[in-house]
Amino acid sequence: MKIIQKPNNARGTRDFGPKEMALRNYVFSIIKGHFEAFGFQTIETPAMENLSVLTGKYGDEGDQLLFKILNSGDYLSKVSGDPMNLGSKALLPQISEKGLRYDLTVPFARFVAMNRNEIAFPFRRSQIQPVWRADRPQKGRYREFYQCDADIIGSESLVNEAELIALFQSIFLGLGLKANLIINSRKILTGIVEAVGAADLFTPFAVAIDKLDKIGWDAVAIELESNGFAPSQIESLKRLFHFEGTNDEKVQLLTDFLAGNAIGLAGLSEIKSVLYLSSLNGFDNSNVFFDFKLARGLSYYTGLIYEGKASDLPFGSIVGGGRYDNLTEAFGLPNMSGVGISFGIERIIDVMRELNLFPDIQLSASKLLLTYFDEQGQSVAIRIANELRKDNLAIEVYPDIAKIKKSFEFADKKGIPFVGVIGGQEIKDGTVTLKEMKNGEQRVLSISDLVRALN
Amino acid sequence: MKIIQKPNNARGTRDFGPKEMALRNYVFSIIKGHFEAFGFQTIETPAMENLSVLTGKYGDEGDQLLFKILNSGDYLSKVSGDPMNLGSKALLPQISEKGLRYDLTVPFARFVAMNRNEIAFPFRRSQIQPVWRADRPQKGRYREFYQCDADIIGSESLVNEAELIALFQSIFLGLGLKANLIINSRKILTGIVEAVGAADLFTPFAVAIDKLDKIGWDAVAIELESNGFAPSQIESLKRLFHFEGTNDEKVQLLTDFLAGNAIGLAGLSEIKSVLYLSSLNGFDNSNVFFDFKLARGLSYYTGLIYEGKASDLPFGSIVGGGRYDNLTEAFGLPNMSGVGISFGIERIIDVMRELNLFPDIQLSASKLLLTYFDEQGQSVAIRIANELRKDNLAIEVYPDIAKIKKSFEFADKKGIPFVGVIGGQEIKDGTVTLKEMKNGEQRVLSISDLVRALN
Structure with missing residues (x-):
C-alpha cells in the first residue's frame, strides 16, 4: 500500500x-x-x-x-x-x-x-x-x-x-x-x-x-x-x-x-x-x-x-x-x-x-461530546456515554487527554451542539458541566438532569 | 421486447x-x-x-x-x-x-x-x-x-x-x-x-x-x-x-x-x-x-x-x-x-x-385493503384510503369491481390483516364493514372508529 x-x-x-x-x-x-x-x-x-x-x-x-x-x-x-x-x-x-x-x-x-x-x-x-x-x-x-x-x-x-x-x-x-x-x-x-x-x-x-x-x-x-x-x-x-x-x-x-x-x-x-x-x-x-x-x-x-x-x-x-x-x-x-x-x-x-426547501437538518450525528482532563475523567466519560446512549442520545467520547480547548474546537468544527466536561469536581459530585456551543452557556448538571437537558 | x-x-x-x-x-x-x-x-x-x-x-x-x-x-x-x-x-x-x-x-x-x-x-x-x-x-x-x-x-x-x-x-x-x-x-x-x-x-x-x-x-x-x-x-x-x-x-x-x-x-x-x-x-x-x-x-x-x-x-x-x-x-x-x-x-x-431471533415482523406493507361492489363504492374507497393514510395507516385500494370473495383471497394471500368492505348501506351511513382476516370477525365502524381500530 x-x-x-x-x-x-x-x-x-x-x-x-x-x-x-x-x-x-x-x-x-x-x-x-x-x-x-x-x-x-x-x-x-x-x-x-x-x-x-x-x-x-x-x-x-x-x-x-x-x-x-x-x-x-x-x-x-x-x-x-x-x-x-x-x-x-x-x-x-x-x-x-x-x-x-x-x-x-x-x-x-x-x-x-x-x-x-x-x-x-x-x-x-x-x-x-x-x-x-x-x-x-x-x-x-x-x-x-x-x-x-x-x-x-x-x-x-x-x-x-x-x-x-x-x-x-x-x-x-x-x-x-x-x-x-x-x-x-x-x-x-x-x-x-x-x-x-x-x-x-x-x-x-x-x-x-x-x-x-x-x-x-x-x-x-x-x-x-x-x-x-x-x-x-x-x-x-x-x-x-x-x-x-x-x-x-x-x-x-x-x-x-x-x-x-x-x-x-x-x-x-x-x-x-x-x-x-x-x-x-x-x-x-x-x-x-x-x-x-x-x-x-x-x-x-x-x-x-x-x-x-x-x-x-x-x-x-x-x-x-x-x-x-x-x-x-x-x-x-x-x-x-x-x-x-x-x-x-x-x-x-x-x-x-x-428552492431552499430543506428544513434545518441536524448534520452532526452526535448531540453531545464528552471530554475530560485525565485518565479518571476518561473512565467516567466512557461510563456516562453508554448510559446516555440508552436514552437514545447520540454521544461521542473525545478520545484524547488533551487541552480542553481542542475538544471545543472539534465540537465546533463538527457542529456538535453540546460538550460535557468531566473534571475532578464533576467526578466527585457525579455531575457534568454542560457547555452549549452556540452561546457558550455552561451549567453543572446531574446525569438525570443532563438527559432532560439534551432531550 | x-x-x-x-x-x-x-x-x-x-x-x-x-x-x-x-x-x-x-x-x-x-x-x-x-x-x-x-x-x-x-x-x-x-x-x-x-x-x-x-x-x-x-x-x-x-x-x-x-x-x-x-x-x-x-x-x-x-x-x-x-x-x-x-x-x-x-x-x-x-x-x-x-x-x-x-x-x-x-x-x-x-x-x-x-x-x-x-x-x-x-x-x-x-x-x-x-x-x-x-x-x-x-x-x-x-x-x-x-x-x-x-x-x-x-x-x-x-x-x-x-x-x-x-x-x-x-x-x-x-x-x-x-x-x-x-x-x-x-x-x-x-x-x-x-x-x-x-x-x-x-x-x-x-x-x-x-x-x-x-x-x-x-x-x-x-x-x-x-x-x-x-x-x-x-x-x-x-x-x-x-x-x-x-x-x-x-x-x-x-x-x-x-x-x-x-x-x-x-x-x-x-x-x-x-x-x-x-x-x-x-x-x-x-x-x-x-x-x-x-x-x-x-x-x-x-x-x-x-x-x-x-x-x-x-x-x-x-x-x-x-x-x-x-x-x-x-x-x-x-x-x-x-x-x-x-x-x-x-x-x-x-x-x-x-436461531429464530426475528420478531413477528409485519410482512404486508398494508394494514387494510378497501374493497367495494360498484363504481360508487370505488369512489368512496379512494376518498377514505387517502383520509386514513393521513393518520399514518398503510392502506391499499382493491382495484377491480369483482366478487368480494376475490378481494378476501387477495388479502389472505398477501397477509393484509384487515379488509374494509364498502357497500350500499355503508355508503349511505358513512361507515365501513371491517373484517379481521385472522378470525373472520366483522364490525361496522365509522371512519373515526376505523382509525382507532387500526391503530
Whole structure:
C-alpha cells in the first residue's frame, strides 16, 4: 500500500459525505414513508444482471449505454477469432456476460416473471436503488444515480393510475415542493396520428411532438415534413396542438377530433376516468394537467403516461411513468399489465436545494461530546456515554487527554451542539458541566438532569 | 421486447423480495440506530471506482476477484498490440479502467484523503453498501453482498477501540443475538515470533496460527516447519498456544513470555488498556476474550484486531476489524491512524434466521385493503384510503369491481390483516364493514372508529 497516487472518483460518480447524506436521507425517508402508506412493498435486485436480461430492452442507444462487466479470470481464453478483426461489438458477447442495471423496471419485470407463483397480484412494489449509465457526464447528469420507483402490476384497473396520482400529490405535499403532473395517453397519440391518416408514422410523430415545448412549432413542422407527413396533415396537427384550454376543454376538443377513432377515444375515456377518480382523493388536484402532446421516450408504455415538473423552476422532468402492457412478456410472462411512477430523486434533491426547501437538518450525528482532563475523567466519560446512549442520545467520547480547548474546537468544527466536561469536581459530585456551543452557556448538571437537558 | 427467455439472476447474486427485505431492514435499522447513538456519520461512495484506486490494495488474490468494467463505446479502438498475444492480464489496462468496489475500507480511505480539509478528525464514519467479489459462489457466499462498517479515523487513542467494543455489545444486545468478541493485537503476534527468534517469518506464522482452531496443533506444526521454523521454536510456540486460562492469566503468561520484547509488550499493554476501558462501559463484558492466536487475514492491520462469533452456532466470523496505521498513505495521506469494525450483515441475518431471533415482523406493507361492489363504492374507497393514510395507516385500494370473495383471497394471500368492505348501506351511513382476516370477525365502524381500530 505504498503506491502514492492522487485519488479521484471514477468520472461521473460522486461521494456523499455526511452533510449530503443527511439531505438525501431526508428526501428518501419521506418518499419511503408515503410508499408504505400506499401499501407498496420494497424489493431489491442485484446491481449485476446477465446481459441477456438487459440488452434489447432499451433500444440501440440504451444498449450502448450499458456498463458491461468483463468476465472474470482469463477472459480471453474462450475467444474464437481474432479480436481486432471481430471488433468491439462482435467480441463483446465472448468476453462479457454481465452488465450493471440500467433502470429498475427491467429487473423488476424479471423478478415478477421469476416469482409469479409467490406474488399476490396486483403487486404493489417499490424499489430505491442506484442505476448506471455510460452517458457523457454533465451538470446534473451522473453515471451512477438513484432511481425511486413504485409500480402496481397485475391489474388493468384505472384505479391504479388514480392511486399513483394520489401518491404523487402525497409525496410532494410531504416534501413541501410544488409540482405539476402532466398526463396523457399513448392511445390518444395513436388516435391523433391515425385521425390525420398517418398511422404508420407514429414513432416520428411522437418524437417530434414531445419536443414542441422545447423547440417550437416551426421546428416540429419541419421534422414532421422530413418524416413524410403531408402539408395538409401538418396543418391539421398545427390547429390541434395550438389549442389552449382547461382539461375539460381539451377533452371536448379531442372528442370531436377523434370521432370514430376507436383507440383514440378509448384513450380519451381513460383520461376522463383517471381525472374523475383522482378528483376524489382529497388532494388539491389543480396541478394535474391533461396535455396531449406529452409522449415520453420509453417505448414500452402503452396507456396512460405521466410527467411531473417542479412548478417554480424550469428544471425538466422530476417524475415519469406510465402504463405498460407487455413488460414481462420478454421474460415469458405475457398479459401482465402494470402502471408505474418513477421519482427522479437526484433532480428532486437539486430542486429542493435550489428552492431552499430543506428544513434545518441536524448534520452532526452526535448531540453531545464528552471530554475530560485525565485518565479518571476518561473512565467516567466512557461510563456516562453508554448510559446516555440508552436514552437514545447520540454521544461521542473525545478520545484524547488533551487541552480542553481542542475538544471545543472539534465540537465546533463538527457542529456538535453540546460538550460535557468531566473534571475532578464533576467526578466527585457525579455531575457534568454542560457547555452549549452556540452561546457558550455552561451549567453543572446531574446525569438525570443532563438527559432532560439534551432531550 | 418480444425475445422470450427464461430469466435468471446473474450467478452468485440474489433478489430480495418483500419478506426478505422486511428481515433485512429490521437488522439494518437496529445497526443504524446504534451507529447513530455512537455518533457515527453515514457516507456513501460509488459502486464504480477507478482501478487505480482498487488494485494493489487487497493482494494478488483480491486483484483477481475484482469485477472489472469494460470501457464504454469502441473499447478496442485504443488497444496497441495483438490482444491474444498480450493475453488477458496485459490487455486489461487497455480495455478497462474501472472496477466494482471490493470492500468499503479502501473507498473510505480514498474519501478521507480527498476530503481531509473538510473533515473534523477524529472522524466517526459509518457506511452500509453492497460490495462485489468474483468469488466462486457457494452456500452463504455471494458475489454481491452488503458490508456494514464503522470506523474512527484520525486518532491513536485506545478509547476508540473501547468505543467499538461498546458498539459491538450494544448492537448484539439490540439484535438479541449472543455473540463473543475475540481480541488480540498484531503487535503481540510480532512479539511472539520475535521472542522465539523468527522475526522474518511473521507472515507464515500468522497464517498458520490463525488456522489453529480449525486444523489442530499437529497440522499447524507441520506448516510452521515447512516454512522454516526450527523444532525448538515450534516446541516453544506449542507450550504457549496450548495455554488455557482467563484473560488475566493470558496477560500474565505473555508478560513473562514477551519479557524484554518492546513491540510485544506494547501490544500487551494495549490489550490491558482496552480490556480495562471496556470494563467501564456498563455492558456485561464476560463475552470479550483475549486470544493471542487470532491473526485475521487483512494485511493492513497494525494494532488491535477483533473478531466476533455467534455464541450458539459454529457459523464462523460475523464481525471483524482492527486498527490500521497506514490505510490512507497509498492516497497521499500518511500518519492517519484509524480503527474499524465491520458487521457481517449477511451472516448475521443467516444466524438470526437459524436461531429464530426475528420478531413477528409485519410482512404486508398494508394494514387494510378497501374493497367495494360498484363504481360508487370505488369512489368512496379512494376518498377514505387517502383520509386514513393521513393518520399514518398503510392502506391499499382493491382495484377491480369483482366478487368480494376475490378481494378476501387477495388479502389472505398477501397477509393484509384487515379488509374494509364498502357497500350500499355503508355508503349511505358513512361507515365501513371491517373484517379481521385472522378470525373472520366483522364490525361496522365509522371512519373515526376505523382509525382507532387500526391503530
